[in-house]
Amino acid sequence: MAASSLSSFLSSLLLPKRPSPPLVDILCLLSQPHLRQTPSKRASLLATWGPSAPPSSFSSLHNATDISPILFPSLAYSSTLFFKSAYNVQIIVNDNEPEEKLLNRFRKEVLKAGVLLEAKRRRFFENKHEKKKRKAREAARKNRKRRPLPKAPKDIKHLANKERRGDEKDDNWDVPDVDLPYC
């Protein structure tokens, strides 16, 4: 009943063909079970619409856009509704996928979602001081990864050094051989 109302809502919105690519993931996820039941209409609609909907690897839906809960209120909880339990990371296994490749894919998704880091953080209580230190560390790491710009170009520094050494060589340190008046 809810599914049919949702589907009518979806079709009414899909007909004016509103292009919003971030919503493709959510809609594809929700309509994938429906695709199996009613392949006729919705598949054609999705085929005209979707640029990239790979069924092989769905990542977590934590990065849904902000407007999606307003546009499709039921879809805001699509990950929880469909699977009857919230999950952080989901991987759909292809047939005949080699074991190592599957494990690597799972590990990468988990790393991207930050599950292990978060669990480690929440194991023990951290006070304000610890929290500030951790946040500073994370920000530093993020900045280091994103902006590896050197402060000053290296060749100018190199030149400056050379000039300095050259000046020292040119400098005349010898005492001039001149009779001093009062010696």
Next chain:
Amino acid sequence: MAKPIPRTSSRRNGRISSRKNARRIPKGVIHVQASFNNTIVTVTDVRGRVISWSSAGTCGFKGTRRGTPFAAQTAAGNAIRTVADQGMQRAEVMIKGPGLGRDAALRAIRRSGILLSFIRDVTPMPHNGCRPPKKRRV
């Protein structure tokens, strides 16, 4: 005396399923709870009713060895062996918790020959809920 009225089977449904051992379930869910000290592998049906379980502790490991990946591997193997002869072909895997047993259990499940449909991570994340215990000063 009147003959006792035969009871309807509505009450007996729960009892019967625990007595009948040859319940064939083609599709199930494998829950792996991997904590730092232990790994518990539970096999349930799609609704969540437990079929069988095994853990690193029940496999004979004790103490710190329970948390190792090898122990997780044996626990997963044990759990699946009891279920494979019940005819389970497809399974979903739900992994919970940080721990060394995550990858090892997954590897063992994959090697056992059961078809996997999903692999999900369901580590519970509080939205800043209860206060965790204090830091250890070791």
